[in-house]
Amino acid sequence: MSGTASADWVNPLRDKRDKRMPRIAGPCGVVIFGVTGDLATKKLMPAIYDLANRGLLPPTFALIGFARREWADQDFAKIVHDAVKAHARTPFRQEVWDRLSEGIRFVQGTFDDDASFASLKETLDKLDAERGTGGNHAFYLSIPPKAFPTVCEQLSRSGLARPDGDRWSRVVIEKPFGHDLDSAKSLNHVVNSVFPEESVFRIDHYLGKETVQNILALRFANQLFDPIWNAHYVDHVQITMAEDIGLGGRAGYFDGVGSARDVIQNHLTQLLALTAMEEPVSFSPAELQAEKIKVLSATRLAEPLDENTSRGQYTAGWQGGEKVFGLLEEDGFSKTSTTETFAAITLEVDTRRWAGVPFYLRTGKRLGRRVTEIALVFKRAPHLPFDATMTDELGKNALVIRVQPDEGITLRFGSKVPGHSMEVRDVNMDFSYGSAFAEDSPEAYERLILDVLLGEPSLFPVNQEVELSWKILDPALDYWARLDSEALARPDPYEAGGWGPESAFEMLRRTGREWRRP
Template structure:
């Protein structure tokens, strides 16, 4: 690194010209609201430990919890310690824990408690002096959306939202970003009245997964895919997020929200945008967002609601050898609920690249297996110089990007069966992250939290993307509400309602069986 000049504000542990070196956060702290919730316990606190264990947090990093619990700093440290020992991805190291523990603080209070936020301000001021956090603070709102406005206003009132000098303040928001377009706009107005747009980080943890990012690398770092990534060669695209669990005691949140708002509006439409977008000028926030917004602005439902959508609700059945109850029998669910636990849409991307190519999106709970994947299915070859018997079972070529649980890419193509006759059969060529790379993939929240602390926003949707997504989904949910019909029941452990299969069958297609 001879001759490298480290300018003001640059991290001296990292040569800015060398992208291979680890990105290490500078002096900072993070305040977590909702610290007592499952997300914080199972994902956020372990992710922070894993970042520290990998040497990606500064030695003086501080973590502040804010909640109503009657805890002191030591009680909070014990909660974090238990979470780390149980859920951290990397091995436990006592020296790493001790260093992290020295920066743990807890502030007791409620969101309407002015004194508690004043106490939080004094705690952060003390950490600036004790830990050298430099006035750089991120506020993670792992709380219900209805409380976003109150917390943001308290941060503004107490002076915590406004940085001094060269310091920064950022806010992290967990989904859902509203429940429709109108509420999303209202929420954005509240948050951005307190924090600058570039300081607002909307978390979609799917965008932090290695395979999702590898989709961009596969498309734009290789010559072989992009020439055929269009309607001349692609027959259709299927994007699936299937869960084998029920609502897991989340009736208070889930009932009335449903699968479409919970998953399609954010996760699946983001995956569609990354699959269908044009090549960005650069892999940075401005250009990535511009291309995703272009795609989302031309997405429409491909037909009327009756033929281009399906919705279902899981009934009792068998899952993994165990008898499971139906949705209406779950604790806390209204027995007359019409909330869907399965939703499928047929969408069209109305631009030149994707004209005539349907995008089928589906998500559901209590399905046959847990899997998230993007399947790009190609048209059959226009001419096959083989007899019908040679290729009777030959299907369509496909590229399948597996997001979870077995991250990787599978390519399906026809190949000759060994032997004296010309028999062609479908085979797969498989790439798996676990087999190809010696290092394990970080959890999505590790990547996203580090990006927040670095101020690196490419993987975070801005409010324009959120609003465009609601513009796509709102007509569907409004039509479902007008129908006032219960979603079609499907047996737990299967692949969803018959109406979903019928939606593809009308086009002469069928869902992939992952």
């Protein structure tokens, strides 16, 4: 098939304009390194099919896999087909698959082999000529970070990193973006020596979630919330990402990394930035990034660290009616591992808006339930003209943004209990995406992959954001490492199915606060 496709091409399979993601990618192809991994199989390939099914990819789109396997093009196409059948969110349509499969190719090779990348370039050149992909290529590095430098250097050496004229070449990097500030700077230097920063897309899939982006709409499209979104009214902010799963089978990635590096440095710090940033001049990528950088520059760990950080490691317990192992009994983990499966930190944002308001970030495995939320907990009213018995069940007002799994927003406030006596009790006012809108939200990877192809960087952290996030977290990591090296302490144990170690609860109780139990 030959010819080119423009960004104005409209898929005849689309019955109407998709208002959720209306822009269509122009001529292009995606090369996935690491196509045999779970991420490619469960997320990337299905997301690409779903974009095609929604009519958001051009008819000449190409998908190229790169791996060591001895596969022909049709073998890789079968892998993609099976992944789509198993994990795609949209219905399987043969006509969509037939069109997509015409552009599927496979290149066998290893990252350190020059000939493999010469073969990749030859394949891409043929696709440009035969399918009209226009020399526009996104390279998705679904591989361990230690392989990033080798692949980037090979892309540069083979002439694929900086195409001529108006053609574009972009690189997509999955977390982790280093393991501390120094390694993040080194990684950024390596990547930017090959790809200019505007061509680097660091994937944080949480930023593709509908509710995360709704933080901006909630804050800046509604006059209702802006006057109280500050230290005059907010007592503290809790940002939680809890998972109910364990780490069986994931020792190769997680052991030595831990929950703080895995989640707090990227996901939760980005949620903090969106919650605490000032209103941007516009929603252009540069303006959004500028405001996030400002607030991250003003953020620091609260001290002393022994009172304002907590780390834990799950032990055996009951979860969902099932007896589960502790981390040290999971396959692949050393019996003496000090890798934390729970981490909590207290942050201070030194700006006029947030001075004096602690931000509590926590994440953990084998917790009570799977949930991610941002909770703004408000100060009590300065005067309550009620007897104590009238308000003994009244807590603090709270605005809770639920990121997953039940996307929505809850507002908690006090209301009179029906009856003759004056009794005030907490009630919830709830907004749920599932009940408010008939259309499903696009999956995070759908949105992010499309943004890569469109060259839209708003939802991707730039290198300065990454480095600032490590600068914030590094003191806690260094403190915990010192405790381990001097045998002063291990991560605090907590039973699977609970909500973390006692030290995390003490972290808030010292100031008269409590963690929310979602």
